[in-house]
Amino acid sequence: MRILFNKEEPEIQDCIPIHIGIIMDGNGRWAKKRGFPRKFGHKAGAKNFRKIVKHCSHVGIKYLTVYAFSTENWNRPDQEVGALMRLFEQYLKEALSDFQDEDIKVKFLGKTEKFSEEIKNLILEVEKKSQNHSGMVLNIAMNYGGKEEIVNAVRLISEKVLKNEIQVSEITEKIFSNYLYTSKQPDVDLVIRTGGEYRTSNFLIWQTAYAEYVFTDTLWPDFQIDDFDNILHIYAKRKRRFGGV
Numbered sequence: 001m002r003i004l005f006n007k008e009e010p011e012i013q014d015c016i017p018i019h020i021g022i023i024m025d026g027n028g029r030w031a032k033k034r035g036f037p038r039k040f041g042h043k044a045g046a047k048n049f050r051k052i053v054k055h056c057s058h059v060g061i062k063y064l065t066v067y068a069f070s071t072e073n074w075n076r077p078d079q080e081v082g083a084l085m086r087l088f089e090q091y092l093k094e095a096l097s098d099f100q101d102e103d104i105k106v107k108f109l110g111k112t113e114k115f116s117e118e119i120k121n122l123i124l125e126v127e128k129k130s131q132n133h134s135g136m137v138l139n140i141a142m143n144y145g146g147k148e149e150i151v152n153a154v155r156l157i158s159e160k161v162l163k164n165e166i167q168v169s170e171i172t173e174k175i176f177s178n179y180l181y182t183s184k185q186p187d188v189d190l191v192i193r194t195g196g197e198y199r200t201s202n203f204l205i206w207q208t209a210y211a212e213y214v215f216t217d218t219l220w221p222d223f224q225i226d227d228f229d230n231i232l233h234i235y236a237k238r239k240r241r242f243g244g245v
């Protein structure tokens, strides 16, 4: 276990975000800068992802959601999509031991039907094998889109209304959020986006309504544990008002 903050900063210790979202951007540019095909960037990104997940678990983050593949990423060239799918498969096989060692509970956000049988089975296996873990919850957003998630929730709720299992007047923000893929989880406190773009790209639209954002130019494969810790310090100094004063 790594000591993150020193004793002179007890107020920062108290300000560790409960739920962090990460948009891991910049793999392609990282590879291009080195004259490699984009898939090498994704490979380096996957390696870094594994490291940062462990660190988040060590510093006491309760929920970590990562954007691994968006509903729009299917539009990339077949070769790149294929390389990403092979990486997901490899990761899901190799990282099972991390989830056991770190007591991490894994959940996938998004619809799985477009994935290969192999990946679908691995998703089921990882969720099942980690379901009773009591450490950090790791949400892997794969074939995920924030708009799709909201439409999916509306459909689920509408079906309940049609069956008279819930009344329209009973639908509150809290009830609605239980139909999202992140059902029963707290909203996101902090979103980190690497890679120098300043947009949210359809990531957790509902859950980030009052999240703090930190954007960094660092490309995802270069994003180090120290960069992560610096962002925790930035977050700790933010004044969150949630629309109040």
Ligand code: FPP
Binding pocket: 024, 025, 026, 027, 028, 029, 030, 042, 043, 045, 046, 049, 067, 068, 069, 070, 073, 087, 088, 091, 140, 195, 220
């Ligand atoms: C964005 O970089 C990244 C992705 C679309 C994929 C994210 C995937 C990983 C970090 C690796 C694998 C993840 C898991 C869960 C094993 P980009 O390709 O858009 O980069 P660019 O903006 O430089 O082109």
